[in-house]
Amino acid sequence: MTEIIDGNEVGDRIKSELESSIGTLEEEGVTPGLATVLMSDDAASETYVSMKQKACEQIGIESFHHEIDPDAPADVLFEKIDELNEDPAVHGILVQMPVPDHVDERAVLEYIDPMKDVDGFHPENVGKLVAGNARFKPCTPFGVQKLLESAGVDTEGKDAVIVGRSNIVGKPMANLLIQKTKLGNATVTVCHSRTKNTAEKTRNADIVIAAVGVPEFVDGSMLTEDTVVIDVGVNRVDADNEKGYELVGDVEFDSAKEKASAITPVPGGVGPMTITMLLYNTVKAASLQHDVDIELP
Numbered sequence: 001m002t003e004i005i006d007g008n009e010v011g012d013r014i015k016s017e018l019e020s021s022i023g024t025l026e027e028e029g030v031t032p033g034l035a036t037v038l039m040s041d042d043a044a045s046e047t048y049v050s051m052k053q054k055a056c057e058q059i060g061i062e063s064f065h066h067e068i069d070p071d072a073p074a075d076v077l078f079e080k081i082d083e084l085n086e087d088p089a090v091h092g093i094l095v096q097m098p099v100p101d102h103v104d105e106r107a108v109l110e111y112i113d114p115m116k117d118v119d120g121f122h123p124e125n126v127g128k129l130v131a132g133n134a135r136f137k138p139c140t141p142f143g144v145q146k147l148l149e150s151a152g153v154d155t156e157g158k159d160a161v162i163v164g165r166s167n168i169v170g171k172p173m174a175n176l177l178i179q180k181t182k183l184g185n186a187t188v189t190v191c192h193s194r195t196k197n198t199a200e201k202t203r204n205a206d207i208v209i210a211a212v213g214v215p216e217f218v219d220g221s222m223l224t225e226d227t228v229v230i231d232v233g234v235n236r237v238d239a240d241n242e243k244g245y246e247l248v249g250d251v252e253f254d255s256a257k258e259k260a261s262a263i264t265p266v267p268g269g270v271g272p273m274t275i276t277m278l279l280y281n282t283v284k285a286a287s288l289q290h291d292v293d294i295e296l297p
């Protein structure tokens, strides 16, 4: 029987544990604060940012939202980041990606105070992660680790294949899985657009993590029995319904489920964990900035 790994359930458990960490901070007079910045009129980005704000409010994190006209000069965004870097009520800053083409994404990430970089994308935080001393683990790969843990998947000695090499998911995921830690110690292969035979690699994997951004790229024929399948993709594809679209992962769920021992659904798998781990990083950022010891889930 294939286990369906429920990201909403795991996320809700972690959020309720975070509430007690927030309680400890409150006793010291600290309310964690997250600033979200949206410079886009993309409907999916708007949805994600509003989900982040709601999740903050749900567990007692103060949320500050800023919208910047996507046609405004890049300096408007940099001035906003300056302001947020200086604001003591803001412990975490998240600029929703992607930013418009005329804004240099790399420069934006480098401009955020690394102590407030709750996405874990600043080069200082990337370096710490690679060195095995992570300050903020990037939210999606961190969420994937938590899902594997909740499903009782021991990564030690396992062959993990990651399909996709993005800075947000593929690269940090590979780094986390090779660390000498409880949720690491795996042997990792990263497949990408120039990989010669991705299906051969995924068929030899114990764990397949699909983060390629192509709807239903991985199907059952690319898997062997008993593989653990984690689907990071959240793709909007045209559909004849009220919304005009439906959500589809990077994995073809029905055929993959036939082979998998455990699999994450879309929606309701990795997506909710991305938001939960953002809350986790924001609480951690507040504790570091105020030097308050807290227990984190």
Ligand SMILES: Nc1nc2c(c(=O)[nH]1)N[C@@H](CN(C=O)c1ccc(C(=O)N[C@@H](CCC(=O)O)C(=O)O)cc1)CN2
Pocket: 047, 048, 049, 051, 094, 095, 096, 097, 098, 119, 139, 140, 168, 234, 247, 266, 267, 268, 269, 270, 271, 272, 273, 274, 275
């Ligand atoms: N600054 C950042 N930008 C982006 C990140 C990020 O981690 N930091 N990740 C992605 C998108 N993303 C977060 O922003 C994200 C994607 C999906 C979900 C989610 O919960 N999806 C739901 C379905 C939601 C829907 O109805 O559309 C699910 O899978 O169940 C949360 C966050 C790009 N940008």
